[in-house]
Amino acid sequence: xxxxxxxxxxxxxxxxxxxxxxxxxxxxxxxxxxxxxxxxxxxxxxxxxxxxxxxxxxxxxxxxxxxxxxxxxxxxxxxxxxxxxxxxxxxxxxxxxxxxxxxxxxxxxxxxxxxxxxxxxxxxxxxxxxxxxxxxxxxxxxxxxxxxxxxxxxxxxxxxxxxxxxxxxxxxxxxxxxxxxxxxxxxxxxxxxxxxxxxxxxxxxxxxxxxxxxxxxxxxxxxxxxxxxxxxxxxxxxxxxxxxxxxxxxxxxxxxxxxxxxxxxxxxxxxxxxxxxxxxxxxxxxxxxxxxxxxxxxxxxxxxxxxxxxxxxxxxxxxxxxxxxxxxxxxxxxxxxxxxxxxxxxxxxxxxxxxxxxxxxxxxxxxxxxxxxxxxxxxxxxxxxxxxxxxxxxxxxxxxxxxxxxxxxxxxxxxxxxxxxxxxxxxxxxxxxxxxxxxxxxxxxxxxxxxxxxxxxxxxxxxxxxxxxxxxxxxxxxxxxxxxxxxxxxxxxxxxxxxxxx
Amino acid sequence: xxxxxxxxxxxxxxxxxxxxxxxxxxxxxxxxxxxxxxxxxxxxxxxxxxxxxxxxxxxxxxxxxxxxxxxxxxxxxxxxxxxxxxxxxxxxxxxxxxxxxxxxxxxxxxxxxxxxxxxxxxxxxxxxxxxxxxxxxxxxxxxxxxxxxxxxxxxxxxxxxxxxxxxxxxxxxxxxxxxxxxxxxxxxxxxxxxxxxxxxxxxxxxxxxxxxxxxxxxxxxxxxxxxxxxxxxxxxxxxxxxxxxxxxxxxxxxxxxxxxxxxxxxxxxxxxxxxxxxxxxxxxxxxxxxxxxxxxxxxxxxxxxxxxxxxxxxxxxxxxxxxxxxxxxxxxxxxxxxxxxxxxxxxxxxxxxxxxxxxxxxxxxxxxxxxxxxxxxxxxxxxxxxxxxxxxxxxxxxxxxxxxxxxxxxxxxxxxxxxxxxxxxxxxxxxxxxxxxxxxxxx
Numbered sequence: 001x002x003x004x005x006x007x008x009x010x011x012x013x014x015x016x017x018x019x020x021x022x023x024x025x026x027x028x029x030x031x032x033x034x035x036x037x038x039x040x041x042x043x044x045x046x047x048x049x050x051x052x053x054x055x056x057x058x059x060x061x062x063x064x065x066x067x068x069x070x071x072x073x074x075x076x077x078x079x080x081x082x083x084x085x086x087x088x089x090x091x092x093x094x095x096x097x098x099x100x101x102x103x104x105x106x107x108x109x110x111x112x113x114x115x116x117x118x119x120x121x122x123x124x125x126x127x128x129x130x131x132x133x134x135x136x137x138x139x140x141x142x143x144x145x146x147x148x149x150x151x152x153x154x155x156x157x158x159x160x161x162x163x164x165x166x167x168x169x170x171x172x173x174x175x176x177x178x179x180x181x182x183x184x185x186x187x188x189x190x191x192x193x194x195x196x197x198x199x200x201x202x203x204x205x206x207x208x209x210x211x212x213x214x215x216x217x218x219x220x221x222x223x224x225x226x227x228x229x230x231x232x233x234x235x236x237x238x239x240x241x242x243x244x245x246x247x248x249x250x251x252x253x254x255x256x257x258x259x260x261x262x263x264x265x266x267x268x269x270x271x272x273x274x275x276x277x278x279x280x281x282x283x284x285x286x287x288x289x290x291x292x293x294x295x296x297x298x299x300x301x302x303x304x305x306x307x308x309x310x311x312x313x314x315x316x317x318x319x320x321x322x323x324x325x326x327x328x329x330x331x332x333x334x335x336x337x338x339x340x341x342x343x344x345x346x347x348x349x350x351x352x353x354x355x356x357x358x359x360x361x362x363x364x365x366x367x368x369x370x371x372x373x374x375x376x377x378x379x380x381x382x383x384x385x386x387x388x389x390x391x392x393x394x395x396x397x398x399x400x401x402x403x404x405x406x407x408x409x410x411x412x413x414x415x416x417x418x419x420x421x422x423x424x425x426x427x428x429x430x431x432x433x434x435x436x437x438x439x440x441x442x443x444x445x446x447x448x449x450x451x452x453x454x455x456x457x458x459x460x461x462x463x464x465x466x467x468x469x470x471x472x473x474x475x476x477x478x479x480x481x482x483x484x485x486x487x488x489x490x491x492x493x494x495x496x497x498x499x500x501x502x
Numbered sequence: 503x504x505x506x507x508x509x510x511x512x513x514x515x516x517x518x519x520x521x522x523x524x525x526x527x528x529x530x531x532x533x534x535x536x537x538x539x540x541x542x543x544x545x546x547x548x549x550x551x552x553x554x555x556x557x558x559x560x561x562x563x564x565x566x567x568x569x570x571x572x573x574x575x576x577x578x579x580x581x582x583x584x585x586x587x588x589x590x591x592x593x594x595x596x597x598x599x600x601x602x603x604x605x606x607x608x609x610x611x612x613x614x615x616x617x618x619x620x621x622x623x624x625x626x627x628x629x630x631x632x633x634x635x636x637x638x639x640x641x642x643x644x645x646x647x648x649x650x651x652x653x654x655x656x657x658x659x660x661x662x663x664x665x666x667x668x669x670x671x672x673x674x675x676x677x678x679x680x681x682x683x684x685x686x687x688x689x690x691x692x693x694x695x696x697x698x699x700x701x702x703x704x705x706x707x708x709x710x711x712x713x714x715x716x717x718x719x720x721x722x723x724x725x726x727x728x729x730x731x732x733x734x735x736x737x738x739x740x741x742x743x744x745x746x747x748x749x750x751x752x753x754x755x756x757x758x759x760x761x762x763x764x765x766x767x768x769x770x771x772x773x774x775x776x777x778x779x780x781x782x783x784x785x786x787x788x789x790x791x792x793x794x795x796x797x798x799x800x801x802x803x804x805x806x807x808x809x810x811x812x813x814x815x816x817x818x819x820x821x822x823x824x825x826x827x828x829x830x831x832x833x834x835x836x837x838x839x840x841x842x843x844x845x846x847x848x849x850x851x852x853x854x855x856x857x858x859x860x861x862x863x864x865x866x867x868x869x870x871x872x873x874x875x876x877x878x879x880x881x882x883x884x885x886x887x888x889x890x891x892x893x894x895x896x897x898x899x900x901x902x903x904x905x906x907x908x909x910x911x912x913x914x915x916x917x918x919x920x921x922x923x924x925x926x927x928x929x930x931x932x933x934x935x936x937x938x939x940x941x942x943x944x945x
Contacts, residue, residue, distance in 0.1 A: 204864070210864055399808060474736055492733065500748065
């Protein structure tokens with residue numbers, strides 16, 4: 001990676017004009033042709049352009065009529081700008097559901113002192129809250145980006161103190177900075193007691209350093225595994241982080257909050273990534289390196305590329321990746337600006353999401369089914385247990401790299417989804433009161449020989465001709481419009497490749 | 503570090519051809535061996551068990567190479583080979599390991615002696631009977647020649663079976679390529695490779711007729727029973743219309759619903775007094791035994807176990823490593839007892855992406871190192887020994903504070919594929935590598 005250093009950041013930083021010119025160049029290099037996969041937008045749904053439908057699929061956990069209506073009203077760029085200022089969006093319906101969780105705004109010590117809930121119960125409720133936000137929040141783009149950072153700065157929620165401290169991390173690190181500055185996000189994560197515990201830095205001390213966090217912060221959080229760091233950099237950075245810990249959770253008032261222990265810090269001189277860190281710097285040693293990591297060109301390339309793959313496709317065109325990297329560097333890692341660039345009409349079109357769809361991960365898939373059917377998840381804790389076998393329960397990925405986002409990892413474990421769809425559509429879910437009558441209502445009175453078209457409309461379109469033909473054939477095979485007939489036609493829709501992909 | 507510094511050889515084409523030729527010779531020898539029965543157990547043992555052997559053991563007839571079922575266990579996170587198989591008699595072991603050294607045999611909580619130099623962690627005692635029966639070999643000091651100490655880079659390279667960094671696009675695994683290149687061991691087999699996990703591992707990527715199955719006992723399609731078959735055919739029509747991994751995964755799933763749901767995993771009764779741990783891992787091994795005995799033509803079962811990244815509270819007489827190695831070895835011991843004579847057509851291989859540093863860190867744990875210890879189990883493993891090229895733990899021997907890699911994991915796996923999986927081109931599953939035969943298996 002010596003080449004990156006040789007280019008020099010000054011010359012690389014684009015002006016506003018080069019950013020715009022880059023975006024323009026993109027649209028020329030695009031094979032934007034749609035495949036035959038999507039039928040024309042169903043008439044019952046708001047009239048969205050193909051590009052707007054692609055935006056909804058990228059920026060939300062799945063189609064709802066209400067979101068589609070809002071996008072149709074505001075238009076692509078205004079809707080996107082609004083989503084990027086989540087506080088401007090009324091989310092009172094979600095807030096009403098979350099009111100039951102009084103610990104959400106609490107500090108770590110307050111949670112540990114909770115009058116009725118054990119740490120284990122708070123962790124369980126934390127998974128429920130994640131499900132509710134993904135399903136019901138109007139700030140959908142925020143939730144998609146939160147999902148991204150939750151994996152990027154992954155913390156396993158069952159590692160000792162992380163049961164409670166991950167809830168604080170979710171609020172103070174991931175959600176607070178999800179659309180802010182990457183530098184602030186990185187610094188907040190480095191001081192997050194949950195991260196300090198999960199990656200063992202809480203026991204990293206002078207004379208007995210331990211390098212777990214120091215390695216992963218470079219490999220996974222910033223530079224990437226191909227980044228320009230060495231084993232020596234890992235060890236030197238571990239020395240910088242000695243003494244970064246948190247107060248024991250049982251300690252009154254301060255338990256579970258960040259603590260720098262100067263008496264456990266290695267105050268000798270260090271060299272990390274070629275940066276000389278003089279002796280006696282205390283806590284600033286690691287902060288200096290975090291700043292260098294946040295602004296490093298390798299970080300810009302690695303993280304912006306990962307964000308592009310998250311939002312657009314497994315293998316976006318190089319021009320798209322280059323553009324994301326330029327915006328990242330041009331804005332100093334302002335996340336909202338990178339997201340805005342990636343989802344802009346021109347870049348979205350260049351990424352050709354119709355031709356190269358992604359496979360929804362299990363959580364995304366089940367949430368998209370809940371959203372489009374408008375189910376009332378009134379016992380989300382039970383829903384978490386019911387969906388556990390899908391394989392992607394929030395905060396349950398143990399290694400530090402986060403749940404995988406590659407098709408091959410998830411494509412051969414589909415039976416839990418199909419069975420879940422079958423049980424849900426049949427009205428047999430034991431965590432909800434969802435009934436086939438609600439699916440019947442979504443058919444809007446269509447006769448049985450029109451059900452495939454009606455389902456296509458009710459689920460927001462995007463179904464292939466094959467999938468619709470199969471659904472209609474299944475409907476045709478029933479002699480009456482029974483509950484079983486309704487349920488199974490929706491089951492097949494939720495189990496189809498068209499609904500599994502986005 | 504590169505390969506030639508370890509084994510003093512090049513990667514030239516001539517050697518590659520030699521390997522192919524040697525594999526062919528192996529196959530011939532194997533044919534002869536099959537006629538007289540397995541070498542160490544003798545004809546009597548074979549005679550008493552022949553009726554129970556699955557067809558795979560004899561697939562292809564007398565002259566064909568053995569086609570074992572492989573149970574591959576990837577221990578993710580960096581399993582500490584120095585704790586599993588401690589070199590208690592190495593003069594530098596105790597001083598280098600400090601508080602995390604396993605005490606010598608005879609001491610309180612001491613290792614179980616294996617060969618006078620190496621021992622077995624006391625929590626791994628459940629594996630000792632299989633070792634004493636000659637069915638377990640430890641390959642100490644094994645690992646990847648690539649120096650990375652990143653979990654994810656090391657796993658990518660090892661699972662991909664590719665040599666060193668620079669191979670950034672790794673899309674298939676060594677074992678996936680083996681399955682893809684071989685004809686099915688049982689004609690018409692619907693499930694050739696299964697990963698007992700939520701996510702599908704890179705090791706198996708590329709294998710046809712393969713699935714990730716988190717719970718074998720729940721492998722069925724819910725919904726109305728009256729349309730169960732019809733809905734499967736509807737799904738088949740949908741997924742036949744698309745391409746790529748999703749289509750392959752969906753069609754393999756549909757192929758196997760009837761076949762797997764007809765096996766009574768929940769009611770399975772292990773043989774030989776085997777007791778599997780009451781845990782996810784124990785259940786995976788128990789179901790694996792049931793799947794092997796059901797004889798549906800499965801060739802590979804991968805069971806991954808994460809959580810070996812013991813940077814803190816690793817423990818010796820108690821602790822995280824103690825608990826995990828106990829669970830693993832109880833599972834292996836139970837499988838060995840349960841399969842009994844069937845172990846003559848099953849090979850188990852356990853490995854990790856790297857070992858730990860020799861010195862303990864400040865958190866009563868260990869940081870990322872280099873070589874670790876592989877475990878091989880099977881009736882045709884030349885077992886009851888600790889295979890190694892040991893140069894000690896003195897400062898000069900170490901690779902940047904870690905056990906140096908003296909045995910290339912690819913040599914072990916290539917030999918396994920050649921000798922036990924009937925692969926005539928095993929070397930080609932590991933690009934740019936000419937394997938050395940270590941004599942690990944009866945072939």
